[in-house]
Structure formats: structure tokens, C-alpha cells
Amino acid sequence: MAAACASKPPEDTRDYAQRIASDRAAKDDLFKRGNDPVPDAKKADLLPLEYFPIDPSYDTPASLTPIDDKTVLDMPTSTGAPRKMRKAGTLTFSLKGQPYSITAFYDLTGTPEHLSVMFSDMTSGTETYAAGRYLDLDRNPTGIYELDFNRAYHPYCYYNATYECPYPPPENRLKVPIRAGERMRRVTS
Numbered sequence: 001m002a003a004a005c006a007s008k009p010p011e012d013t014r015d016y017a018q019r020i021a022s023d024r025a026a027k028d029d030l031f032k033r034g035n036d037p038v039p040d041a042k043k044a045d046l047l048p049l050e051y052f053p054i055d056p057s058y059d060t061p062a063s064l065t066p067i068d069d070k071t072v073l074d075m076p077t078s079t080g081a082p083r084k085m086r087k088a089g090t091l092t093f094s095l096k097g098q099p100y101s102i103t104a105f106y107d108l109t110g111t112p113e114h115l116s117v118m119f120s121d122m123t124s125g126t127e128t129y130a131a132g133r134y135l136d137l138d139r140n141p142t143g144i145y146e147l148d149f150n151r152a153y154h155p156y157c158y159y160n161a162t163y164e165c166p167y168p169p170p171e172n173r174l175k176v177p178i179r180a181g182e183r184m185r186r187v188t189s
Contacts, residue, residue: 038159038160072086078161087105119173119178120174133178
């Protein structure tokens with residue numbers, strides 16, 4: 001398992017960085033064109049979105065150990081209404097040579113072919129949204145997933161309080177700064 005999940009950046013980091021940058025630009029364009037999820041009144045404060053520099057070392061394989069527990073959890077959310085979720089399993093991975101694990105979930109109100117990963121880290125509340133960030137993973141039969149923290153994003157409740165966003169569970173509160181993906185806009189004076 002350790003050899004299969006060794007931290008290894010993509011082969012051609014230029015193409016990788018271009019893909020990430022292109023996806024970020026497309027997201028900004030989408031958010032600028034509509035009034036959802038970023039309301040027009042907040043666009044000047046929130047757009048363009050800010051990101052940490054693209055760092056291929058934050059793109060790491062993870063091995064999913066499935067959890068065969070059908071218990072439906074009421075996950076706390078930003079609106080106070082619980083979200084129905086079920087644990088999919090534990091993702092084990094390494095970042096910068098250190099081992100970590102986080103829980104992936106099935107969102108029973110969302111798309112069944114996706115796994116939801118809500119996490120917080122040592123940047124939460126200072127450099128990133130205090131309530132955490134998300135990664136979405138397409139389910140696959142291999143059990144090996146790409147955890148690309150360069151694609152970590154703020155949940156929509158960061159932009160618009162009408163959205164219901166599940167909070168990361170305690171086991172997904174990483175005790176390390178993840179300086180990759182979306183960050184809060186820096187205030188300049």
C-alpha cells in the first residue's frame with residue numbers, strides 16, 4: 001500500500017499547472033456571470049477568487065479503506081439543519097513525507113457517484129474559511145483516489161449564507177497547514 005500511495009507529483013508539472021490555472025479561470029468566469037453562488041453585492045469583495053500558488057506536491061494518491069456501515073449521520077451544517085450523510089471510508093495518504101488519514105462521505109442529498117471530503121487544517125480561520133474546505137472525488141472501483149489539494153475549494157456558504165454546508169467532522173481536522181487550493185482574499189491597505 002505504501003508504494004502505491006507514495007507522494008509523487010504529476011509527470012509534466014507545466015501541463016498540470018496549466019490545467020489547474022485554466023480550471024480556476026473558468027470558475028471565476030462562471031461566478032462573475034451569474035448571481036449565484038456569489039451575489040452581485042459581494043462580487044467586488046470575493047472575485048476574482050484567491051488561491052495558494054499551485055504546488056504539485058499537494059496532489060497525492062490516497063487509498064480508500066471502505067467502511068461497511070450503513071448508519072446515516074446527521075452532519076452539522078452552516079444553516080443548523082443537519083445533512084444526511086454516510087461514511088464511505090478512510091482515505092490514507094501522505095503529504096510532504098508525513099502520513100495522514102481523513103474520512104470520505106456519501107452525501108445522501110447529493111450525487112451518489114461522488115465522495116465528499118470536508119476538511120479543515122491549520123490555515124482554517126486565518127488564511128482559509130474557518131468552516132473548512134472541500135474536495136469532490138469521483139467514485140471508482142480501484143480504491144485509489146487522487147487527493148489534489150490544489151483543487152480544494154471553499155463551500156458555497158462562504159460566498160452566500162443561504163447555502164447549507166456540512167462542517168468537517170473532528171477526524172478531518174488536519175493538524176498541518178494545507179497551503180494549496182482556494183484561500184480567502186487578502187485585505188490590502
